């Protein structure tokens with residue numbers, strides 16, 4: 446089973462094009478989308494791009510893959526998979542799951558492995574990120590596209606997962622079936638304190654996302670779970686990869702970067718919040 450897509454140009458359903466025209470997708474208005482040789486579909490029309498290469502660049506994507514594949518955030522993936530296993534007991538299976546802003550696919554792959562019968566898709570605006578996703582799994586529908594205009598049919602999904610990515614509540618309300626679940630993972634106040642203490646003189650608590658405190662119509666918060674742990678980073682490479690995964694990467698001054706690069710080891714904790722939200 447696959448998730449039914451819609452055309453990003455006219456919003457009509459997308460279906461497999463005739464076999465004679467290759468493994469592409471097309472709509473009734475004849476907008477055509479070829480499958481990339483890596484296996485993904487690019488459903489981000491040129492006129493909807495705000496920049497030439499939107500989203501995380503290749504350097505950031507590679508840093509994220511190296512860091513995540515070392516298992517530092519495995520307890521985070523365990524928490525996501527665990528809560529979804531519990532929720533899935535009261536959802537008619539097989540599930541349909543979308544990872545919105547999936548990055549290079551670490552959590553998407555874990556969810557697909559936990560629910561091998563589910564239809565799983567991952568969408569990200571970054572082409573290098575989706576190309577990295579294709580190396581992780583062939584059992585997932587990988588899409589280049591925006592969370593602000595998700596090329597998926599209305600009420601198609603049981604679950605949307607958003608890990609450190611932006612939420613578009615209008616799109617999430619359109620896509621989730623009534624009673625469907627949204628799992629949002631966001632930083633807690635003390636997230637990556639050890640890293641931030643090295644780069645900033647004054648460290649402020651991360652602001653808790655106001656939107657999650659005042660959810661829009663159709664949504665209600667059913668649970669908030671802490672996801673916390675300690676990491677011992679024993680190499681400069683791991684420390685710099687962690688930096689490249691965070692927004693601090695953009696703000697850090699060369700002198701602060703050098704300070705980090707000279708550490709060699711860093712004790713750092715992660716402090717995240719997993720919000721379980723249900724659509725009415």
Ligand SMILES: C[S@@+](CC[C@H](N)C(=O)[O-])C[C@H]1O[C@@H](n2cnc3c(N)ncnc32)[C@H](O)[C@@H]1O
Nearest residue numbers: 500501546547548569570571591592608609610
């Ligand atoms: C902090 S990363 C998180 C990636 C992944 N969820 C993870 O935790 O490993 C945020 C991701 O959002 C993507 N992104 C930014 N704006 C987006 C948009 N409008 N639509 C889809 N993805 C977007 C970036 O390319 C990046 O991969």
Ligand SMILES: [Zn+2]
Nearest residue numbers: 452455472476
């Ligand atoms: Zn179309």
